[in-house]
Amino acid sequence: MGKPEIAKLGHVALVSTDLDQSLKFFKEVIGLEETTEIDGVHYLRAWGDFQHHTLSIEQGEDSYVKWIGWRTKTKDCVLGFKKLLQEANVVVEEFPMGSTPGIGNTIRFQLPSGHTFEFYYDVDKPEAASEYKSILKNQVYQAHRKGISPRRIDHVNIHTSTNANHTFDFLLDTLGFNLREYVKGDEGILAGWMSVTSLVHDVALVQKSALPSKARLHHLSYWLDNSQDILRAADILREQGIPFIGPGKHGISQAIYLYVMDPGSGCRVELFTGGYLIFEPDWEPIEWTRDEQLTVGNTYWGDSVQDKELNNITIEAR
Amino acid sequence: MGKPEIAKLGHVALVSTDLDQSLKFFKEVIGLEETTEIDGVHYLRAWGDFQHHTLSIEQGEDSYVKWIGWRTKTKDCVLGFKKLLQEANVVVEEFPMGSTPGIGNTIRFQLPSGHTFEFYYDVDKPEAASEYKSILKNQVYQAHRKGISPRRIDHVNIHTSTNANHTFDFLLDTLGFNLREYVKGDEGILAGWMSVTSLVHDVALVQKSALPSKARLHHLSYWLDNSQDILRAADILREQGIPFIGPGKHGISQAIYLYVMDPGSGCRVELFTGGYLIFEPDWEPIEWTRDEQLTVGNTYWGDSVQDKELNNITIEAR
Amino acid sequence: MGKPEIAKLGHVALVSTDLDQSLKFFKEVIGLEETTEIDGVHYLRAWGDFQHHTLSIEQGEDSYVKWIGWRTKTKDCVLGFKKLLQEANVVVEEFPMGSTPGIGNTIRFQLPSGHTFEFYYDVDKPEAASEYKSILKNQVYQAHRKGISPRRIDHVNIHTSTNANHTFDFLLDTLGFNLREYVKGDEGILAGWMSVTSLVHDVALVQKSALPSKARLHHLSYWLDNSQDILRAADILREQGIPFIGPGKHGISQAIYLYVMDPGSGCRVELFTGGYLIFEPDWEPIEWTRDEQLTVGNTYWGDSVQDKELNNITIEAR
Amino acid sequence: MGKPEIAKLGHVALVSTDLDQSLKFFKEVIGLEETTEIDGVHYLRAWGDFQHHTLSIEQGEDSYVKWIGWRTKTKDCVLGFKKLLQEANVVVEEFPMGSTPGIGNTIRFQLPSGHTFEFYYDVDKPEAASEYKSILKNQVYQAHRKGISPRRIDHVNIHTSTNANHTFDFLLDTLGFNLREYVKGDEGILAGWMSVTSLVHDVALVQKSALPSKARLHHLSYWLDNSQDILRAADILREQGIPFIGPGKHGISQAIYLYVMDPGSGCRVELFTGGYLIFEPDWEPIEWTRDEQLTVGNTYWGDSVQDKELNNITIEAR
Structure with a gap:
């Protein structure tokens, strides 16, 4: 197998000292949709995002970014990156499918700068609730439902x-x-x-x-x-x-x-x-x-x- | 007759120390159309302006505004304003039709602030040259011909x-x-x-x-x-x-x-x-x-x- | 006094056979705001409308327009129009202030075509509820709150x-x-x-x-x-x-x-x-x-x- | 080497029975820029196109598309595709660098539908003439210079x-x-x-x-x-x-x-x-x-x- 590759930015995992205000901001002002809430973590996405979530928010004592998630090009790429990183003496943590809702097997590691990246391939692509679903088969939610409404x-x-x-x-x-x-x-x-x-x-x-x-x-x-x-x-x-x-x-x-x-x-x-x-x-x-x-x-x-x-x-x- | 009334802003008469650069700016960058040039004065208007010109520019030793022109609601209003202003001890100058191309009988006077206003009723409304004329009967020129192209x-x-x-x-x-x-x-x-x-x-x-x-x-x-x-x-x-x-x-x-x-x-x-x-x-x-x-x-x-x-x-x- | 004059279109009074659907359409889809509801009549306006309402809707057995309201330039113009219309043998009905919420003394009459027009001068200009009020002193509501959101x-x-x-x-x-x-x-x-x-x-x-x-x-x-x-x-x-x-x-x-x-x-x-x-x-x-x-x-x-x-x-x- | 890959659509080679009118349309109305004209073929591109041309036009007895050009991901991909196509019994023509201005070694072949595709990797990326060049280092021409002006x-x-x-x-x-x-x-x-x-x-x-x-x-x-x-x-x-x-x-x-x-x-x-x-x-x-x-x-x-x-x-x- 060739060099493992990243396909795209997946999501940002955010911790907020004021979850209520953050949810109001991201859901009502920015206008993101909430896919689900599990164990106090809210999973959000824009109307044109194809995967389970592109932002997660949960309550914490500090506000910080837990990790930045990236989707790989294939399932094998996750393992490929694990091998590559370990060969480069980067500490790699593994998490089984289900550790994060909507996301499959995951590896996590730090950049030399200290930022945590998370790599995975498998993602859930849940449909929108029927009342918010677009009639366009290539779009998840109706656009322009609320707030600023980015794609x-x-x-x-x-x-x-x-x-x-x-x-x-x-x-x-x-x-x-x-x-x-x-x-x-x-x-x-x-x-x-x-x-x-x-x-x-x-x-x-x-x-x-x-x-x-x-x-x-x-x-x-x-x-x-x-x-x-x-x-x-x-x-x-x-x-x-x-x-x-x-x-x-x-x-x-x-x-x-x-x-x-x-x-x-x-x-x-x-x-x-x-x-x-x-x-x-x-x-x-x-x-x-x-x-x-x-x-x-x-x-x-x-x-x-x-x-x-x-x-x-x-x-x-x- | 009742109180004389102004109908609308007519035009600004501008003197420029660098006529060439001013014409390039107003005609090519802003995108105004030139109705005509007479005696070194260039008469410009936007594609949606209905009268002869809304800006005139000529070369001068200083850059300044000669006057700001206003169209009155009726022909009588010009005389009405003359009377009103003279009663208020404002010095009023009169200019016969043709003093300014495209504009009829005119009075000019100064505000207490020193700005010169010019009032007139009669205006020429020349059509655009046929190659730039809009197919819309309610619009003078084709829109968006060049530059920024305001209406x-x-x-x-x-x-x-x-x-x-x-x-x-x-x-x-x-x-x-x-x-x-x-x-x-x-x-x-x-x-x-x-x-x-x-x-x-x-x-x-x-x-x-x-x-x-x-x-x-x-x-x-x-x-x-x-x-x-x-x-x-x-x-x-x-x-x-x-x-x-x-x-x-x-x-x-x-x-x-x-x-x-x-x-x-x-x-x-x-x-x-x-x-x-x-x-x-x-x-x-x-x-x-x-x-x-x-x-x-x-x-x-x-x-x-x-x-x-x-x-x-x-x-x-x- | 001179000829009476109309200042502007005021509102349309609409009767709907399906009030719920009409309210959903005008309030949620078009995005109008509701000033008030009195006796089953809902008074709506856009975020940039300055008067009490520009549309009223109520339930009826048929869907139709009751009248089209126009604001006059002065209070005297209402009486001026009454006189003018009666001289022209047009039947004029009068309604005292309060007959329609938000609107003062009113006359109503029919065009030769049969459409009912309503003329009035006095209008209430209620502020928006504080949570929807614009920080702009020249705008009633916050813009873009919901739906299509016309001005x-x-x-x-x-x-x-x-x-x-x-x-x-x-x-x-x-x-x-x-x-x-x-x-x-x-x-x-x-x-x-x-x-x-x-x-x-x-x-x-x-x-x-x-x-x-x-x-x-x-x-x-x-x-x-x-x-x-x-x-x-x-x-x-x-x-x-x-x-x-x-x-x-x-x-x-x-x-x-x-x-x-x-x-x-x-x-x-x-x-x-x-x-x-x-x-x-x-x-x-x-x-x-x-x-x-x-x-x-x-x-x-x-x-x-x-x-x-x-x-x-x-x-x-x- | 792996499977050869296409990077992107390159250009369309067009023949027109009325070259003057086509040039007027594409250059003045659409607003494309002309990179160069060689042997009667005009090479055009939009202000944001990074390569030599994305459209060529020349005079002909009929109007038709000569070929549709595609850029490959690497130089080797051109040869890779040649091999692949020949193995699939597709007739492949080769043209040396310079056959088409601005483009390197080229292969041409027909789809089963009869459309001619052209593949190449090397492209010239000439700068815009200095008076039309953008101050943005990531953009070739100034935008919005004329006509419809697509990117x-x-x-x-x-x-x-x-x-x-x-x-x-x-x-x-x-x-x-x-x-x-x-x-x-x-x-x-x-x-x-x-x-x-x-x-x-x-x-x-x-x-x-x-x-x-x-x-x-x-x-x-x-x-x-x-x-x-x-x-x-x-x-x-x-x-x-x-x-x-x-x-x-x-x-x-x-x-x-x-x-x-x-x-x-x-x-x-x-x-x-x-x-x-x-x-x-x-x-x-x-x-x-x-x-x-x-x-x-x-x-x-x-x-x-x-x-x-x-x-x-x-x-x-x-």
Whole structure:
């Protein structure tokens, strides 16, 4: 068998110090659907997400990300990755089917940065309850039922205070991500946008010199179909009294964005649309200097992410 | 005959120190159409403007606004205003038909703030050249031919360093504008949005303590049909290397905005959409405190107009 | 005192044979807010409507329109119209304040076509309940709370099997509407779009040779801010299994439209955006031949309103 | 080496009986950019296409598609496919680098349906001329320069009057496409949407009983970022007097569409946005019955593609 491969971002497992507020935010304001609740863990997904859940939330003493889940291309890839990781002296934990509702056999391990990744292949794809089910056979729920109503999960953005080069190497060489765009510093890559799919990034990694802990989640992202949806989201959030950054457009990734924090957990969500798809097999990573990042890359136009206190807030990833 | 009435904002007469650059900006980047050029003055209008021109530009030694033109409700209203103004000891100049191409008999006078207004009733409504003419009998030009492509002129925003109360009184009592929204300061209205139409404002007046001259134009505004058009405009302007503020949404007027300066004259243009219409005959002006203005009124969301150097730039109005 | 004037369309009073379904449609699918319910009559308005209600619905043995309400420019205009109408031998009924919740002294009368109009000046403008109230001082409710979520009422479209010329004369000469666009037939105007505001039409009147009764409502219309909102509405309606015509764009009025029928009453609603505003005081009505109407006027592009069974359905107006 | 793989749709090579009109249509109305012209062949691409061209047009005695080009995942894949095809008794022609400007070594062969496919790996990626170059390092041209201005090529839709099952087998088994959605008839698949990328389809194949020749192109498709762009495109096409079908939304693929024919060649172009991405590695093809196709699949809402003469027009593929 060849090199094991990741198919796609699966989900983020979130712990919140204020579950009620987090559920209100993700279910009513963002507008995610709840697949199920088991043992106090709420499993959520967007109307266009095809699998069991793309976000789980549970009550905790601290707010943090338990792990970031990824689906592999085949069942064998899970074992393939286990072998590969162990050969690279990475500690791998295994969990049998059923440990997490909706997900099969699982392995969990830490990136050099300290972020926990979870790999699995088998997923349940439960239908929506009949009253919310789309008449489209290729769509799970009716769209636009409530709140901001994004279509699907898109990516995660993680921060590290460790030397990011180790983690970039790990993500690119061991896990098989492709580098799509990056910011070059004197001592290597300061920020990199990487994907296994045609998206510009399934994961972005940013090195920051000072962070409250070494592994942080800057945001998880849900995708909307139209740029006007982002402006509608701004109206909704403003009326709810929830602060946000945006709308704006990144030069890097070309995403039209809005950043908002879950008032329950402090976990930031990027609502985004636009961007571009990469189908070229010989994609040459786009290099941005630090200066280009600041003038065009971070904010092509709009409400800037730079120099905002709000933009520095991250949530711990364990 | 009753009190004379204004029907609508007509046009802005602009002088530019760099006519070529101004024409490139207004015709190619903004996308206005040129009705005609006579004696070095270029007469422009948007594809949905019904009259001869809504902007004129000519070369000059300084960049400034010569006058702001308003169309009256009837021919008699021009004379009615002349009488009214003279009774109020306002100096009124008269110009016969043909002094300005496309416009009939005209009177000109100054507001207490020093801004020159021009009133007229008769206007030419020339058709578009056949190759650019819309197949819609209710639209002059084909839409979306070039550049940002707004539909029509919307309003002007003027600044004064004089005591604005005199000018507010003049605009409301003598000229018949209706106050729609305003910011209340200790000594009266600091900023007011006024209209004779169902728009929230045909003209806004703002008092500023320090200005390069007592009468200034902050911006003239063209209207686009959709909020996405504003984001498309941002892409276009960014690629042309022309700085702008926005996109954002004002609380006051509910306008979704983008502010950009003509690189030739320094005259600011607001591209905007959204907003609301006032049909209620007993509209009670919305009062905003200075504090409410700063937290919600100026920027409901988005790239803030506050604290931007770019936002303080105005152009002289003579 | 001068000629009495209408300020704006006020509301439509609707009777439904299936109140529950009508309320579900207007409140959950269209997304109107309920101001109050009194004696079985439900008073609804859109989030941007400034007055007490723009639609009332009650249970009845038949589905029909009781009347179409219009707000006058002043209190005196109500009496002015009463006098004017009586001089023209029109039967005028009077109702004291409180007969209809939220509305003051009222007169009611019939057009030559048989449609009942109601005129009043005084209106209540109740605030939204605090949890739904906008932080914008110029907006009643938070926008985008549920369903399609239009901003405000826009216009009504009425049909008659009588000779429409009498009713056109009445609307234009007696009631003071301005003709904005019309379709010319051999014996007069076949269809006319008329307004007292800057909208292209507050009311449209169409002559049809065969109708189930002489006075019919073809549709009432609510306005959305963006053309994408119309496409979002199509998704929502399709999932609800409610048939509609559109999206398309009329040449006449330039409206981007979607026509959908209330499953309870059979009353058609036009969801629309786009269009244009008329501020010119000497607007020359746009004349369309019957042929131009069929090739450009009815459908500039999109799902055509012509030759659709659904388009012929109207509701009785008493 | 493993099984050879296709990376993405590359381009369509088009011959037009009226080159001037085709160039006007594709360059001015659609708004494609011209990379170069060599020996009378014009090489075009959209502002977001990363390779040398995605469409070529040249003058001919007939209008037809010469071939449909596909880029492979590696250089070796070209040879891999050559071997694979020859083993399957498919005639393979080879062309050295430079036979087609901007493209390296090429193989060409026919599907069982008679359509010519071209495979290659090497491509030139010339920059835009400096005055049209984007300041975004991840985008070739400035966006929105002219006309409808789509971002990138998306897919092709081909028709055959032969038994489509042979061609489906060939596309899926030999060429490695994944079936994403299909319409099931009594004797197999009547229409199938297939991709090698995360798009729902890079190619669709439809079986039609009667066609002017056995291999036809129904349309090639360019992608726009927002649904409002489709409505803007409708305005532009309507004013140019070019007939089209749409706007509407397919149930199958969820595409928001507009179909328009190049007046020069008769080649149909689908302008589209929306749709969804497939990242699930175990995607189970969505099956639609013929009945479901007609009620939901073809047209979820909007101007229907069914029963339109315009929809039956296809162009020969040689």
